[in-house]
Amino acid sequence: MxxxxxxxxxxxxxxxxxxxxxxxxxxxxxxxxxxxxxxxxxxxxxxxxxxxxxxxxxxxxxxxxxxxxxxxxxxxxxxxxxxxxxxxxxxxxxxxxxxxxxxxxxxxxxxxxxxxxxxxxxxxxxxxxxxxxxxxxxxxxxxxxxxxxxxxxxxxxxxxxxxxxxxxxxxxxxxxxxxxxxxxxxxxxxxxxxxxxxxxxxxxxxxxxxxxxxxxxxxxxxxxxxxxxxxxxxxxxxxxxxxxxxxxxxxxxxxxxxxxxxxxxxxxVSTHTSISPNIWLKENNLGDKAFFFSAGGAAFLHVKDKKDTRTIEKVKHLLCNLPLSERSLFRVIEGEKLKKMESDPGVDLAISAGDGFYFDNKTEGPLLNNGTGGKHGYYPDFHNIxxxxxxxxxxxxxxxxxxxxxxxxxxxxxxxxxxxxxxxxxxxxxxxxxxxxxxx
The missing domain is CATH 3.40.720.10 (Alkaline Phosphatase, subunit A)
Known part of the structure; x- marks a missing residue:
């Protein structure tokens, strides 16, 4: 062999x-x-x-x-x-x-x-x-x-x-x-x-x-x-x-x-708060074109029209321009970082939550909610995961x-x-x- x-x-x-x-x-x-x-x-x-x-x-x-x-x-x-x-x-x-x-x-x-x-x-x-x-x-x-x-x-x-x-x-x-x-x-x-x-x-x-x-x-x-x-x-x-x-x-x-x-x-990862990223899409009139699908510590952007690259760019823009208090809760996973992990091939953008946070699939209610316990799903480049x-x-x-x-x-x-x-x-x-x- x-x-x-x-x-x-x-x-x-x-x-x-x-x-x-x-x-x-x-x-x-x-x-x-x-x-x-x-x-x-x-x-x-x-x-x-x-x-x-x-x-x-x-x-x-x-x-x-x-x-x-x-x-x-x-x-x-x-x-x-x-x-x-x-x-x-x-x-x-x-x-x-x-x-x-x-x-x-x-x-x-x-x-x-x-x-x-x-x-x-x-x-x-x-x-x-x-x-x-x-x-x-x-x-x-x-x-x-x-x-x-x-x-x-x-x-x-x-x-x-x-x-x-x-x-x-x-x-x-x-x-x-x-x-x-x-x-x-x-x-x-x-x-x-x-x-x-x-x-x-x-x-x-x-x-x-x-x-x-x-x-x-x-x-x-x-x-x-x-x-x-x-x-x-x-x-x-x-x-x-x-x-x-x-x-x-x-x-x-x-x-x-x-x-x-x-x-x-x-x-x-021990958690205290859940984040509802689809609220961001809804507030920016993108909820009818795309959604974030939660995997706990990460969420993956799914665009309803696979050829709709403009929506992906709009989501990137809105994520980058969120208030610092919200933008600091996660990091964007895209490009080579996403490619090398060979994840869902239909996804071009994902987000990975910061320590203590995770994502849910809610489309209504507040952006942040109580979320005690533990989660996984995060981008795997740190010891706890x-x-x-x-x-x-x-x-x-x-x-x-x-x-x-x-x-x-x-x-x-x-x-x-x-x-x-x-x-x-x-x-x-x-x-x-x-x-x-x-x-x-």
Missing amino acids: QIVLHSLVLSILPVNAQEVKHVVLISIDGFRPEFYKEESWPTANMGILARKGVYADEVRTIFPSVTYPSHTTLATGVFPAGHGIYYNTKVGDNGKPEGWIYDFKEIKARTIWQAAKEKGLSTASVSWPVTVNNPYIDYNIPEIWSMKNPVDRRGATSSYANPKGLFEEVVENATGTLGMNEYNLTSLRMDANLGRIAAYIVERYKPNLLTLHLPNTDGAQHRAGRNGDQVKRAIAGADYVVGEIYDALERAGILENTALIITGDHGF YTGFIAYGAGFKHAKSISFMQMEDIPAIIAFLLDMDLPGAKGMVYPGILEVSESE
């Missing part, structure tokens, strides 16, 4: 490559480097794995730094413009969110599950976004909920689990009977039950590739911001799941052949740390470890964190 590192081409061969037979990728929603670097957080399992394995001080996410586009980048190694998942939801004609994006058919890029299947490997996934109807996952418990009653995920999960009956199987053998609130974000039992399901699949089916998404830490930070008891309890629950997966790998007899990777989709990375086990060095990496590096590393073909991935493979031999 040849990996291109800047202008140097190295032939990189894993030491004892046959030992890397399994990869487990755990994504903790809202995962931050502090959780494993600072002893004040209740993360004994992650702390041990970080110290004994590999960890990164920071992982740059994508733009917007939100869950579904980020998880699709983790599964493909490309940016939103390449994989087609631009936001968590579709964008309605009125500028409001219009349905979460569930179906795998929405993804335009090659995924790690497809690469694994074409290599003859077995695959599994638990609660990973945009995996409904994914034909490349052998054992799939997708993230989905009822359209009529979003709090209840059980029926929809059962309907879309693959193979048919898998959800009933894991309930019987791993979780026990699930009440509605034991399988949604109202309770920390959500992560615990997802962990039990994943651990059962590890022991029962021993997949070569398992992806697991744990959402509770995200919910806690949305409610409380970056700190507080809610966040500590949520990350402690996620840490417990990490320990459960580790133990399941050991019980299954595959621990020494497994690369265990823990990462996330974005960091968090970055996520983290821990890697332990087969294929990785011991007691190694790096200062910075990129989200798209993670699927490239997974493809390398399992010797899979993921040619479109834009990430880098770092020999310095892998047990590899190098020859020019």
